[in-house]
Amino acid sequence: MLNKIAFLGAGAMAEAIIAGVVQQGFIEPDKVMVTNKNDPEQLAQIKEKYQVEVNSEVKATIDQADVILLAMKPNDASSALAELKSFITKDVLILSVMAGVSTDYIAEQLAAPVAVVRVMPNTSAMIGQSATGLTKGVHATDEHMEIAKSLFETIGLVREVTEDEIHVITGLAGGGPAYFYYVIEALEDVSVELGLEKSLASDFIKQTILGAAQMLQVSSDDPATLRKKITSPAGTTEQGLLALDDYQVKLAFKQAIKQATNRSIELGKLLSE
Numbered sequence: 001m002l003n004k005i006a007f008l009g010a011g012a013m014a015e016a017i018i019a020g021v022v023q024q025g026f027i028e029p030d031k032v033m034v035t036n037k038n039d040p041e042q043l044a045q046i047k048e049k050y051q052v053e054v055n056s057e058v059k060a061t062i063d064q065a066d067v068i069l070l071a072m073k074p075n076d077a078s079s080a081l082a083e084l085k086s087f088i089t090k091d092v093l094i095l096s097v098m099a100g101v102s103t104d105y106i107a108e109q110l111a112a113p114v115a116v117v118r119v120m121p122n123t124s125a126m127i128g129q130s131a132t133g134l135t136k137g138v139h140a141t142d143e144h145m146e147i148a149k150s151l152f153e154t155i156g157l158v159r160e161v162t163e164d165e166i167h168v169i170t171g172l173a174g175g176g177p178a179y180f181y182y183v184i185e186a187l188e189d190v191s192v193e194l195g196l197e198k199s200l201a202s203d204f205i206k207q208t209i210l211g212a213a214q215m216l217q218v219s220s221d222d223p224a225t226l227r228k229k230i231t232s233p234a235g236t237t238e239q240g241l242l243a244l245d246d247y248q249v250k251l252a253f254k255q256a257i258k259q260a261t262n263r264s265i266e267l268g269k270l271l272s273e
């Protein structure tokens with residue numbers, strides 16, 4: 001049982017994890033303390049929404065915490081770790097959701113053999129539906145991994161991956177919901193263009209994507225087989241898929257994941273320069 005989780009960072013990802021772990025009952029809200037750089041209003045909102053504790057000081061936030069979750073942007077990592085360094089105790093577990101930032105970098109900046117688990121969730125954590133990759137830093141034990149796993153399993157699927165693989169997980173799943181939202185924006189736009197009310201279109205799009213996702217979960221068919229079952233020869237779907245091929249949409253998605261993955265690698269390298 002955890003004594004306290006300290007969140008350094010109170011932005012979109014921190015909030016999604018806080019909402020998830022509190023609402024799924026992983027930890028009592030009064031055992032969660034949150035700080036940020038300089039936005040008391042955001043802290044007040046988080047406190048009001050989730051009944052967690054907030055504090056403007058790092059020292060007070062991490063006091064008595066057995067888990068510290070780093071949820072600032074990668075370019076704030078260096079200054080945040082420099083501040084954290086003076087307060088860190090050796091038996092704390094550091095979880096970091098920062099894209100690209102390696103476990104070694106975090107331990108080096110803290111100048112201590114501290115247990116670090118690098119985590120890549122996504123914002124669907126908010127409703128318990130994240131897909132989260134975990135990577136064990138050199139000083140983290142199996143017990144630390146179990147703590148990290150049990151925390152993130154309350155807010156979705158968890159898989160342990162290597163530190164190389166977590167870059168791909170970042171490109172694929174960390175930002176993954178954004179790609180689906182982007183597609184949905186286009187589907188909404190065209191439905192309105194073709195004469196549907198936006199809310200009607202939105203209902204159909206949401207149910208269609210949810211149904212497709214659930215089919216993938218329960219069916220023994222692979223995605224290509226499921227697609228073929230929808231595509232009648234000389235029918236409507238065939239025309240839709242022809243357009244997607246004409247516009248090289250598969251290639252575009254492959255390139256998107258490659259670029260996002262490469263950016264994760266690059267963010268890590270930029271910090272080490």
Ligand SMILES: NC(=O)C1=CN([C@@H]2O[C@H](COP(=O)(O)OP(=O)(O)OC[C@H]3O[C@@H](n4cnc5c(N)ncnc54)[C@H](OP(=O)(O)O)[C@@H]3O)[C@@H](O)[C@H]2O)C=CC1
Nearest residue numbers: 009010011012013036037038039072073074076080098099
């Ligand atoms: N958004 C997403 O979908 C995902 C994000 N991530 C990772 O999560 C991290 C946060 O992303 P996101 O939530 O989107 O970013 P946001 O900009 O929404 O939030 C960043 C937070 O970090 C705080 N912060 C900055 N410096 C410090 C510091 N020194 N000490 C304490 N808090 C600090 C900011 O405070 P203030 O507002 O006061 O400046 C802010 O609350 C990133 O590293 C990102 O790679 C990972 C997976 C998915």
Ligand SMILES: O=C(O)[C@@H]1CCC=N1
Nearest residue numbers: 099170173174175176
């Ligand atoms: O865009 C980003 O850098 C972060 C990491 C994954 C999702 N959002």
